[in-house]
Amino acid sequence: MSLIVDIRKDLGGFVLNTAFEAEPGVTTLLGPSGCGKSLTLKCIAGIEKPDRGHIELNGRVLFDSAQHINLRPQQRHVGYLFQNYALFPNMTVRQNLMCALRGKYDRETRDQRVDEMLSLMRLEAQEKHKPSQLSGGQQQRAALGRILLSEPELLLLDEPFSALDAHLRDSLKIELRNMLHSFGREVLMVTHSREEAYDLSRRIAVMDHGRLLALKPTKELFADPGSVPAAILTGCKNIATAIKTGDYEVEVPEWGIRLQTAQPVGDNLAAIGIRAHYFNPSTAHNRFPVRFVEEMEEPFETILQFRWARQDQDSQPIWWRLSKDKRPQSFPKELGVAPANILLLYDSF
């Protein structure tokens, strides 16, 4: 059971060149908008045709440029949840779901399946409604129900929460996570939100400029993003160019400091990153004098911006993020960071 993708598509000025394998469970393509993640989904679904490459699902070849195989979307058995859910506006919820069973089973079985799905998605009361009469969450459930009825071997989710209000997202995230879990097959999700990626997926593939930078289990990726774009995408705020000065030591010229690391430093080190949560005034290592710059308040957290004592005045200040109840009365004279919390970032190509 697996999805194998190795494709290339040249759009003139933008080249998608990506290869990966997805295992059962949710794999997320995480990347900024325009990085080629949606295009990758469309190539897998057969909506877009790669210039060359190979796509295989559970041993079935969906696309192979060398063998001139290019199955139509109808033959691929790949479910695609669109950003706007793409419910057919002229049909009721029930008719929309019925579409997924066209030409399959007898009338009675079809009706029964649709009834079951309507109840699973808690849409019994809305079965005669048109999509425009549904809330965002109901639309998402209707679209998902329609896809599940078509019994896909692979589920593609394109920014599943972008069409929803912020306050709906969190509750729907839990709902979707449970549904995906019961689906039990490969799910490939595309998002630019690290929270969604972290919450929903087992593995994350980081994409940038049409290329895949890393594919790692979710927690590993956040603990060790490995490259600058991956560090940015996982939310690391403080990144600076660094030079290896020892097996466990790096110099950060922009910040005017040397840092001890817990991991051995590789020769091709490009930069280091420190997450905004990881500063500590009382740590034993890597502690240096700092100058306070500015404070930004959020509802429950505060961001204290500072510069290292020897850091250039024009350079980007460092972000220190902490919950409000832990905010010190006066800004500390020195701040440090544990060696284990230094992210070592390498050139991605």
Place this chain on the structure above:
Amino acid sequence: MSNFDWYPLWNSLRIAAISCVLVFFLGIFFAYYAARLPRTVKGILDVILTLPMVLPPTVCGYFLLLVFGVKRPLGMFLLQFGIKFVMTWYGGVLAAAVVAFPLMYRTARGAFESFDKNLAYAGQTLGLSNSYIFWRIRMPACRQGILAGTVLAFARALGEYGATSMLIGYTPGRTATISTTVYQLWRTNDEAGAMFWVLINLAISTVVLLTVNLLEARQKKAVKA
């Protein structure tokens, strides 16, 4: 009134209805396929298909005579099968269809271009056939635009004068339409008769335009909802 010659009304409606049906399918066909062509080919085709809308109808009629005239190759060829577009009522269908076609084509193209492609893709990934997607999803979603185009094409076909008079002339009881009859009656100083047909024409056009407005209002409402 029992002996009154209603033929122009009947002939006009017949010509408008048949040409409207032809234009409906041809307009949708070209609108759908033109949208998929490469940009340059599409641009050229677009100009050719829209020309009849901006050319004087008499010029369209002239071109039609150039092609279908009984002394032209195609006209002579068709004559062998007893088909003659010059001076026949169905020649009027041809003239009206050519002139009304761009209205249908452009309105349908506009509707297709605003169609959400994801709906078609969703249908494909759900395993629906392309013809099902076209007739049951794309067409209903573009219904208002296509209906508006059809009504406009019908109205244009009904009021066609220039190309019609060039191609089929005016023969009472054979090729006479409302518009050619108005001209003929006015020319022969039958002002009352001309006025009668003018009023008929006004009545039909008003109904047609009211229908278009109603459709547009409903479309706006649908977009809001």
